[in-house]
Amino acid sequence: MKRLDNIVIMRVFAIITVVMGHSMIIFSDSWNYYQLSNSSQFFNYFKIIINIYQMPIFFFVSGYLFYYLKVELGKYESKKKFLNNKFKRLVIPYFFVAIFYMVPLRILGSYPNYINKSFFEIILRDIILGADSGNLWFLPVLFLIFFFFRYIFFSEKLEFMREKYYLWLIIFLICANISVLVPNVLFVKNFLQYLIYFFLGYSFKEVIMPSKITFSRKGLIILLAIGSMSFFQQVFFVKGNSIYLAALRFNVNVLSVIASCILIYIISDKIILKDTSIANNVILKKIDEDSFGIYLFHSPLLYPILNQLNGKYINPFILVPLLFIFILLSSWGITLLLSSNEYTKFIVGK
Numbered sequence: 318m319k320r321l322d323n324i325v326i327m328r329v330f331a332i333i334t335v336v337m338g339h340s341m342i343i344f345s346d347s348w349n350y351y352q353l354s355n356s357s358q359f360f361n362y363f364k365i366i367i368n369i370y371q372m373p374i375f376f377f378v379s380g381y382l383f384y385y386l387k388v389e390l391g392k393y394e395s396k397k398k399f400l401n402n403k404f405k406r407l408v409i410p411y412f413f414v415a416i417f418y419m420v421p422l423r424i425l426g427s428y429p430n431y432i433n434k435s436f437f438e439i440i441l442r443d444i445i446l447g448a449d450s451g452n453l454w455f456l457p458v459l460f461l462i463f464f465f466f467r468y469i470f471f472s473e474k475l476e477f478m479r480e481k482y483y484l485w486l487i488i489f490l491i492c493a494n495i496s497v498l499v500p501n502v503l504f505v506k507n508f509l510q511y512l513i514y515f516f517l518g519y520s521f522k523e524v525i526m527p528s529k530i531t532f533s534r535k536g537l538i539i540l541l542a543i544g545s546m547s548f549f550q551q552v553f554f555v556k557g558n559s560i561y562l563a564a565l566r567f568n569v570n571v572l573s574v575i576a577s578c579i580l581i582y583i584i585s586d587k588i589i590l591k592d593t594s595i596a597n598n599v600i601l602k603k604i605d606e607d608s609f610g611i612y613l614f615h616s617p618l619l620y621p622i623l624n625q626l627n628g629k630y631i632n633p634f635i636l637v638p639l640l641f642i643f644i645l646l647s648s649w650g651i652t653l654l655l656s657s658n659e660y661t662k663f664i665v666g667k
């Protein structure tokens with residue numbers, strides 16, 4: 318079970334860093350809503366680094382587990398049962414949390430994007446059509462990817478090319494590039510963009526693990542260098558309007574994401590090899606078990622808080638840790654509360 322212990326480490330790392338990333342989002346240059354009167358270049362750069370792998374790592378882990386369960390354990394044979402399970406686990410929590418939790422907290426926080434919008438318009442445009450679903454977009458996108466892999470990738474008509482991993486990699490890279498041109502409607506844009514990272518996790522054991530150089534010290538240095546390319550191009554390179562430059566920047570970012578996911582996997586693997594008991598740590602196991610709920614509930618908590626802080630001067634090295642602790646513990650508490658009730662545990666996928 319060492320490989321799954323590895324995934325426990327990755328998933329805990331992923332949820333901690335996504336919460337951390339949202340805790341410092343107000344200092345990000347790409348954040349366009351609430352603003353303090355002061356800035357922090359340190360946390361702006363830190364957020365750029367986190368953004369490289371923040372969401373792709375979740376898709377990587379999902380793809381890895383899909384391979385393990387479908388290919389190695391032979392599960393998910395019934396398409397209908399598989400789809401029903403994913404619908405209950407992803408789509409129902411998406412609508413429930415969006416309508417009864419995220420939207421009310423945004424309204425409470427005077428969310429700028431809700432100005433002059435009716436509640437019906439918010440639900441239709443932002444939640445159903447997916448124009449602005451906050452951090453919750455991950456759920457319907459993952460559902461669409463699961464649907465694609467179970468119904469199309471594993472269809473009998475495509476069986477002849479199922480193990481042509483490099484061909485699929487090219488196809489999904491093309492999909493990622495096409496996503497730039499697709500409007501953000503019904504989550505199709507993000508679906509096309511993140512297919513490649515789910516597939517990276519799915520094909521990891523067949524494509525990446527056999528490569529000895531990947532796990533060597535030289536391989537780690539190469540992965541770190543490639544993973545850093547996205548950061549350096551965003552910070553130091555001049556941005557032009559050329560379509561060729563835009564395509565180059567996008568694909569450099571994709572390459573950096575792939576390298577970062579592989580690097581995080583290898584580091585997690587080395588941690589487990591060094592101490593096999595770490596994945597059984599009570600706190601780590603509990604965070605892993607409740608990571609889905611923490612993901613659902615942490616980000617919306619920020620809207621009322623950031624609205625109150627809007628325009629104020631606050632030391633970033635005090636604010637970011639406080640926000641991190643508050644939204645992590647609060648979202649975790651909500652998850653534990655809902656998990657303890659037979660009628661509400663479905664919201665957190667239990």
